[in-house]
Amino acid sequence: MKLIKLNAIDSTSSFLKELAQNSALENYTVVVTREQTKGRGQQANSWISESSKNLTMSVFINDFNLEIHHQKYLNFAISLAIFDVLSTKKIEKLSIKWPNDIMSANKKICGILVENSIRNSKIYTSIVGMGLNVNQIKFPAFLEKASSLKKITNINYNLDILLLEIVYQIKYRVKLLIAKKYSELERDYLNVLYKKNIPTMFKDYNGVLFMGMITGISSTGNLQVQLENETTKEFRIKEITIA
Template sequence: MRIIKLNAIDSTNSFLKEMAQSSLLENFTVIVAKKQIKGRGQMGTSWLSEANKNLLCSVFVRFDSFPAMHKVLVNYAVSIALVNVLNSYKMPKVAIKWPNDILSSNKKICGILVENVMQKNEIKSSIIGVGLNVNQLNFPTNFNATSMLKEIETEVDIDEFLNLLIAELKTQISYITNSSTNVLKKNYLKHLYRKNIPAMFKNSKGVLFMGKIVDVSSIGKLQIELEDDSIKEFGIKEVSFV
């Protein structure tokens, strides 16, 4: 494992992606930045982070014979790895908010961005971006966010957390490569935020409806059971909690 530390960068994912295109990277090469100028989230959203206070990193993972139709397994593996490490720090009420957010005490503590490099129908590699609020205390008032320091009232060694995360990530990724994929989905669903709890949702057209999360499809869509007992699937940005 090779860890490259940078002071400031536009985006760790973009930097690592460029490296992967121009050189043969060691598996689990990691880029870590003290500050991101243009941190990115899902569907072009931005990630705001105070310099030197948080874990901003991207990890390169190479695959052999990994069908693109199973790409959701990478999201499962990363989410579970983060949950497991956060739980080891006794963080309260850690959960996965579909598709790629990690919560603590019902507030966002971490965002994940997975970008896959595909060839024909196979994923050759993944760039896994993680933005974790570690020692930051102040957030914009319109952000429902928290940090490790806010929750456990103890400063966390960011390098130590990173080492634990990479070790756990290797374990979870191994479940993809050795075909024990049922373990990943089972554990993802176990930690899925508000699973099987009736809630109010809003679709992309602004229409409100009642339902409950029951599953995630094989291609990563959220499955919500409606009041008439039918099940509807939603992609990223197509549904949100009210």
């Protein structure tokens, strides 16, 4: 593992992507920064983080040759790796919110963005960016659903140790992926999926409210929701939110 530490950068994932285009990177090269000015989340969302309080990092992975139609298992592996580490920290009501937010009860503590490079219908490299709220205890008013490890446990965490734990666990979960342990990854993911099998009020992209129940993830990685008429409908990212 090669570790690159920066004081400030616009985005660790953008930095790592540019580095990968211009040089041959060692597998599991990690870029971490004290301050990230333009952190990115799903669908061009921003990630806001207090300087030196949280873990803002990206990891370069290139040791798999994954069929693109198995992409969801990569997402499962990465999400579960973070979940595995946090599950040792006594975080209450820990879960994974589809596709890959880490939740404590109804509060978000980690966001993950997986960006893949594809060649001949296969994923051959991936850049995994993540923002984990660690020692920050105050958040802007508009981030009412944000929390952190310290806010939950009242413990101050060592960011360097946490980083090493996360990279170690990513390596472990990616090994399962390479070994094609797809059913194991899916089972573990579904076992901790936020709101699974719980009747929930949703809102679609038109603002229409409806009741449904998350039942699983489709072969293409879409969220499967059973509706009140007992039919199951699939939703892509941003097509549905929990009301």
